[in-house]
Amino acid sequence: MNYILFDGPSRNNLLPFTFTRPVADIRVGILTIREKWERFLDTTTTTVTEDYLLDKYPMVEMDDNVMINASYLPNLELVEMIRDLAENQVIFQDEDVIAFYTKEAQDNINFETFEALEFSGDTIKIENTWDIFSKNGEAIQEDFNLITKDRSSQHIPASNNCIAPENIFIEEGATLEFTTLNASKGPIYIAKDAEIMEGSLIRGPLALCEAAVIKMGAKIYGPTTIGPSSKVGGEITNSVIFENSNKGHEGYLGNSVIGEWCNLGADTNNSNLKNNYAEVRLWDYQTEGFARTGLQFCGLMMGDHSKCGINTMFNTGTVVGVSANIFGSGFPRNFIPSFSWGGSNGFTTYLTKKAFEVAEVVMSRRKIKFTDIDKAILEHIFEETKQYRRE
Incomplete structure (x- = not known):
């Protein structure tokens, strides 16, 4: 099956972040929305987005396509319902289209000819910019469960002071010494080649993504995500920083x-x-x-x-x-x-x-x-x- 993530009606509510990317490529939790869907579906996805973004984020359309509203984050119940879709069936929640299966070109969709299915389960929806940070704790927990299932963390070096170490997961290549990690309020995920420098005080939930760096003496609490290759310092609470960005010094971000x-x-x-x-x-x-x-x-x-x-x-x-x-x-x-x-x-x-x-x-x-x-x-x-x- 060919799965395509579409921006949906929330795209303009998510500006300025969707000026430069599809909704699917917003990071919330540990992973981007696209990465979440691709892990659950075990396949790659493409995107329906604004025309000026198509050269960077092209759409691949085939004979059989399942279209998924990228504002919705996947979970097992929703993914199973999407996998079971038959041609010309559409999944709604309230009045929102979550997903549909079609063989028609995108310009020819008429939902009045579709069989409507209601999704009554719970799912996280990212429809406003502030949802990215306000729903980040729940998203970190969901991603943590997905990424770490049936896997073992790397050893936590003895110099670190840890609370609830069972909620801490460290990937290969990550480095941390003489830090305080409190995972009693939510998980702490430290990705491959990430680094936490000495003297940092961390209270989960935290997602420190691949090759990201927390600098010496930083204070981070509340559900926070530091994207791949980003560097942070100072005081941060309940914030999401996308990849390749820097807040490298003292100062407050909340x-x-x-x-x-x-x-x-x-x-x-x-x-x-x-x-x-x-x-x-x-x-x-x-x-x-x-x-x-x-x-x-x-x-x-x-x-x-x-x-x-x-x-x-x-x-x-x-x-x-x-x-x-x-x-x-x-x-x-x-x-x-x-x-x-x-x-x-x-x-x-x-x-x-x-x-x-x-x-x-x-x-x-x-x-x-x-x-x-x-x-x-x-x-x-x-x-x-x-x-x-x-x-």
Whole structure:
């Protein structure tokens, strides 16, 4: 069977992270949504996403296709129901399409001709940016169970101080000495070639992904994910950092999501609670206004390739687009459009030529090429987000 993950109606609610990737390639828990589905289905998947992303994330369509809404995270009950789908059957939950089996081209789908099946089980759905951190604890536990089933952890070095070591799993090649690991509140997963430096204080749930680094004396608690090859230090609570990003120094990050190729300068801090304890509102790209989150704690949402200088301060519920560069004293406004350059005193347009020069240098340091496809994606985002910038 050919399985295809589609973005679905939540795609725009997940901007700015879905400017540069399909919904399926968002990381929540230990794995990306795509990696979760591929483990459960034991096969590769492709994607239905925005046209400008197709060169990087192509779709492969065959005679028999099962389409899956990438906002839904897999579990055994849901996967079994999807595997049992027959042609022209569709799985709903409430009014949402979760999956369907078709031999028709995607432009010809008419669900009125399908047999509707109701999924009544529980599953995690990622439909807003804040779900990425607020549902991260549950997702870490699910991924931990999936990855570690019937496997044995590497030995925990004796220099480490551990609580609930049965909830700690260390992959081959990981290094850690003289740390404190408390897994009594949730599992701690340390991936291949990851490193936790001396003096770090860790309370699970934690997902430290492949080749990621926690620097000396860091304090990390609340369900937190550090993506592959990312480096972090200072204080972090209940946040998700995608791959290849850095928060390498002191400063506080809480209830936040940081995209790929981001860098937070030394002593960058974000607020995650309003002074009046009111509900946090976040910028909504669909309504072009600030949307209710239902949350009292909500910090920083930063899109790919964005960076900030030392001592940057972000207000509660700040959304930063793609490839923004923020610096200077004071609080910048709590919606910073893509390709913005500046700070609390105002912003100008960060021209693509300069942004591309930085991206090429940053990516080459990780031995990754900044391709013409990457440029085309960022150029599209630059044009699409012009309306938000003051030229």
